Amino acid sequence: MLRLHTSPTTPFGRKVMVMIHETGQARDVEAVQAAGTPLDATKMPLAQNPLGKIPALERDDGPALYDSRVICRYLDERAGGRLYPAPPRLWDTLTLEATADGILDAAILIVYESRLRPEAIRFETWVEGQWGKIARALDTIEARWMAHLNGSLDMGQIGVGVALGYLDFRHGARNWRAGRPALAAWGDAFAARDSMKATEPQG
Numbered sequence: 001m002l003r004l005h006t007s008p009t010t011p012f013g014r015k016v017m018v019m020i021h022e023t024g025q026a027r028d029v030e031a032v033q034a035a036g037t038p039l040d041a042t043k044m045p046l047a048q049n050p051l052g053k054i055p056a057l058e059r060d061d062g063p064a065l066y067d068s069r070v071i072c073r074y075l076d077e078r079a080g081g082r083l084y085p086a087p088p089r090l091w092d093t094l095t096l097e098a099t100a101d102g103i104l105d106a107a108i109l110i111v112y113e114s115r116l117r118p119e120a121i122r123f124e125t126w127v128e129g130q131w132g133k134i135a136r137a138l139d140t141i142e143a144r145w146m147a148h149l150n151g152s153l154d155m156g157q158i159g160v161g162v163a164l165g166y167l168d169f170r171h172g173a174r175n176w177r178a179g180r181p182a183l184a185a186w187g188d189a190f191a192a193r194d195s196m197k198a199t200e201p202q203g
């Protein structure tokens with residue numbers, strides 16, 4: 001049995017859970033609930049990940065794994081290697097997954113800024129700089145990556161699908177769909193997959 005430290009709202013944990021569903025491993029993985037922020041790591045799996053971040057994966061054949069990209073690569077190998085294709089497509093898949101993770105990093109930092117930083121020292125220009133990263137990444141996906149997104153399922157697609165879901169969940173007022181019709185249509189279709197329905201954020 002594998003133990004995945006995660007939470008009902010973490011998009012990085014959701015990314016792992018979606019790939020677990022897509023690769024038929026849901027019965028092999030127990031979800032262990034964690035919670036925390038950079039200000040309070042007491043309920044984070046610190047013995048498994050000294051960085052105090054989730055997801056982290058406990059396994060029988062070695063030490064715990066983190067971060068989500070490492071966990072997904074490990075679980076994909078375990079399932080027979082379906083979601084990371086052979087080179088040269090692999091380089092596209094990895095770049096798209098990194099782009100999606102970068103969107104999530106910036107989106108989470110914006111949430112932390114409004115939830116964790118005292119109002120008097122919040123930095124609006126910095127928040128807009130983070131949103132600028134997200135907007136440029138979405139524009140690039142709309143302009144250059146739609147053919148890849150419409151190809152066979154891989155971790156790049158799962159990363160983007162989960163990142164778009166997180167933008168809806170935490171940053172709906174930003175209306176990321178405006179001016180990106182192809183990505184919006186793709187994201188809505190991806191959100192209807194069973195794996196996405198089974199992992200919708202709660203809370």
Ligand SMILES: N[C@@H](CCC(=O)N[C@@H](CS)C(=O)NCC(=O)O)C(=O)O
Pocket residue numbers: 009010011012013036037038039051052053054055066067068069101108
């Ligand atoms: N690069 C990491 C990012 C993980 C991450 O930022 N997780 C957030 C929750 S979504 C977290 O644990 N935040 C707590 C913290 O930063 O201290 C991954 O892909 O796993």
